Amino acid sequence: MKIKSIVFSAGLISLFILAGCKEKSSDGNVSTIAEPTKTVTATALIDELAKRVLGIGLKPIPANPDELKKLTEDVNNTFTEAKIELGKKLYFDPRLSQSSLISCNTCHNLATGGVDGLEAAIGDKWTANPHYLNSPTVYNSVFNKSQFWDGRSPHLEDQAQGPMQASPEMASSKGLIEQRVISIPAYVEEFKKAYGDDVKITFELIARTIGLFERTLVTSSRFDDFLNGDSNALSAEEKEGLKLFADKGCTTCHTGINLGGGMQIFDAQGIYKYKNVGDFKGNANNMVKVPTLRNIEETAPYFHNGKIWTIKEAIQEMGKVQLNTQISDEDAAKIETFLRSLTGKKPAITYPVLPASTQKTPQPIVK
């Protein structure tokens, strides 16, 4: 922060002193990441590179909380603290699974980048995903245009219904999930607090509440500060990497707020070297969801079947299969340096204490 104040023109010093006051993040840790700048008056200082990448479609997570809320909130189910807290509990509750062992957090672990770190996800009865699919991160998934590797789900509320019922994941059923939740009076109370006394606790509402919680899992990074007007938020090396990222054409697909999140043809220019691992071929038009590159250093292994374990290899494989170009070790290292600047500040998550089961709660099914 100090360095920034010195480098920045005098008119902006007060701004950064303001921003710099917050030396502690909400989880109590001293923040090592630059605080997002709270204003747009810095636009005048946006350097050429920021202007250029904004011009070709990259977008920052807004620093302004109201603007961010406009992008992330579901207008039909607006944010309240009661709903977010309930959604968090459900996200962490393994009793939504048949075995009562597996929660959303098992595969989308919020402590480890929102992923499980496995090539193919492992769910109920230690079953690997039948298509050998890797668990994508839930962080920033609200910014994806659609959900799942083949984009078959339009939004998080719809998406959350899938894994609870899927046999290789949580292997539960609508009926069992409703019974488990309704058998726990403390949960019923929380639903009333969130949605009013007349609330009908249904499987769909449970999924919607989990989706609402996921909408809060946004991680702003130094890259966002850079695009929001702080030209010193990225180092010279990171800027060089960003420039290469744009020059090579990565931004054709890794664009928008999530540097991804849309659907694109996969391996049109060359054959993916692990194409035959699993039977995933994309959607009916061979389109694959472009994964977000935010927090990429925390979300290995990469690609739909998790066969690529290093960022460098992912970059070079991308060059080959998507751009028909060989990316040198040196260039890959520069791009990787930029990609690591996308590691964002995670929202503080207090691990929830879940309400106790009762005699009426259906027991775990582990056979």
Ligand code: HEC
């Ligand atoms: C057994 C591991 C497992 C569990 C449990 C699980 N997921 Fe997933 N999740 C996956 C896998 C694998 C995919 C990709 C599947 C596909 O594309 O067909 C996925 C995809 C997603 C996506 C889409 C992200 C994107 O970028 O496309 C979201 C969001 C998500 N899961 C949220 C949840 C929620 C919420 C729960 C709990 C209700 C949950 N998951 C439970 C493994 C799991």
Ligand code: HEC
């Ligand atoms: C034509 C569209 C397109 C272009 C251009 C492109 N990508 Fe990708 N990228 C994708 C798709 C689609 C995937 C997912 C592939 C899969 O899962 O098998 C992906 C995956 C990745 C991944 C792995 C992410 C993860 O979490 O699994 C990285 C890293 C990546 N791309 C970086 C780059 C870089 C760097 C460039 C430029 C050199 C680039 N991409 C160019 C579409 C593209």
